[in-house]
Amino acid sequence: xxxxxxxxxxxxxxxxxxxxxxxxxxxxxxxxxxxxxxxxxxxxxxxxxxxxxxxxxxxxxxxxxxxx
Numbered sequence: 001x002x003x004x005x006x007x008x009x010x011x012x013x014x015x016x017x018x019x020x021x022x023x024x025x026x027x028x029x030x031x032x033x034x035x036x037x038x039x040x041x042x043x044x045x046x047x048x049x050x051x052x053x054x055x056x057x058x059x060x061x062x063x064x065x066x067x068x
Contacts, residue, residue, distance in 0.1 A: 007048040026061075033061035 015025055032040040037058070044054045 011047055029057060029061040033058055 012025070015028075020028070029040070032043070040061070041054060041058060044057060045051075049057070
């Protein structure tokens with residue numbers, strides 16, 4: 001699968017299509033970061049998220065259950 005065809009926007013759109021709201025997506029990030037931090041970082045990079053945003057998302061995911 002080409003990450004340029006399937007990036008962050010497509011992933012968020014898919015989450016919204018199945019009924020996830022911002023709070024639920026935040027919990028998803030929190031669980032991913034808590035359980036598999038290295039995989040979470042690699043996944044975000046695969047989606048094409050810029051490094052600075054990856055660091056911000058990961059930090060927020062560690063300290064809260066809400067996505068930034």
